[in-house]
Amino acid sequence: MSPSGRRPGTTRTREAILAAARAAFAARGYTAASLRQVASDADVDAALVMHYFGSKRGLFAAAIGMPVDVDGLLDQLRDGPVDTLGERLARFYLRMIDAPSSPVVALLRSAASDDEAARMVREFISQEVIARLVDTLDVPDAALRATLVGTQLVGMAVLRRVVGVEPLASARPEVVLAWVGPTVQRYLTGAV
Amino acid sequence: MSPSGRRPGTTRTREAILAAARAAFAARGYTAASLRQVASDADVDAALVMHYFGSKRGLFAAAIGMPVDVDGLLDQLRDGPVDTLGERLARFYLRMIDAPSSPVVALLRSAASDDEAARMVREFISQEVIARLVDTLDVPDAALRATLVGTQLVGMAVLRRVVGVEPLASARPEVVLAWVGPTVQRYLTGAV
DNA sequence: GCCATAATTCAACAACCGTTGAATAGGCGC
């Protein structure tokens, strides 16, 4: 067993804990993931996780923390032609969920059993990202359209990365986008 | 406190336990729901739940147990016109997830943190229901189409009943179906 | 009315959970 006290050499354990936490939350969701499992994966005592992040919630917030520039993303999406907006939005989202230990997958998995995670997902769809994009399109039923876009994107994420249904889970991005892109496009700009 | 031993009168506690279990699994998913909470909701000791169902898994299986005649449903869907198949499938699914303590919602919520529940969802999509329906349509890429139908239906269920995003969560079924039906139809029979 | 059987509770188990406080050991500025 490792002795008490500080270890020799420079310290990179904080990053190791965060990496283990991201993997655990993405694999099991907030409730089912455990501090002790994260600590063990990072070769560290559970109390050290508390020392760095204060609580399990604090660890979750740090692990999920969005490195995404939402404003920049929205500007970039609005720059291109409107009739490919659906595919470009779906492409960006697909790249996020395909990342290993994806925070988006962690958030979705957590929303099933944790109310705060569910609240975060709600706000991303109905306030922070999708709804803001739809609001610039000058279409009727904007709020409903935003949630419909959400259904298609979230459904894709759940079946591809949470449940893992083949052949969707292993399909190349271009194949998935050829089907899903037009759906998102119709929800964004299609006739009622 | 209630005394030990059998209670007077006819016994309906087994059904009370099942009802409490369905509500608990639909509200929190397999992992987060607890035997003791279910027992308490049914005004019963936790050991009685074990006596009736053997284990938490057994209780889950009994609570989820499909009262749906899959073969009959598929026959009925195939009876109508093919060009409204998408809407009719979506309508049936929407009615299932809108039911209180819906087993489908319980299954989806559980799939986020429990591998066995995820396996059940996988099989419903890729073997038992959707894939069998698509197989009768004589279209290319049948297996992929089945999973795409799944993405739209599951996404609708997650946003409407698990995450609860407005205005979708409170939208009237006809409004939702007017948008989602055509999407499912395109995945079923649309050109590649 | 006896008796097997079923319904029901109680008490305890070992395992795990998030969290706390104290102890120890190394890095680093002075």
Place this chain on the structure above:
DNA sequence: GCGCCTATTCAACGGTTGTTGAATTATGGC
């Protein structure tokens, strides 16, 4: 090289979990 700060572990806490075995009480067939 002394001393403060930070990194780190240990041991324990109260709580919850699924599960077990024994004890208690009512029902239903004979």
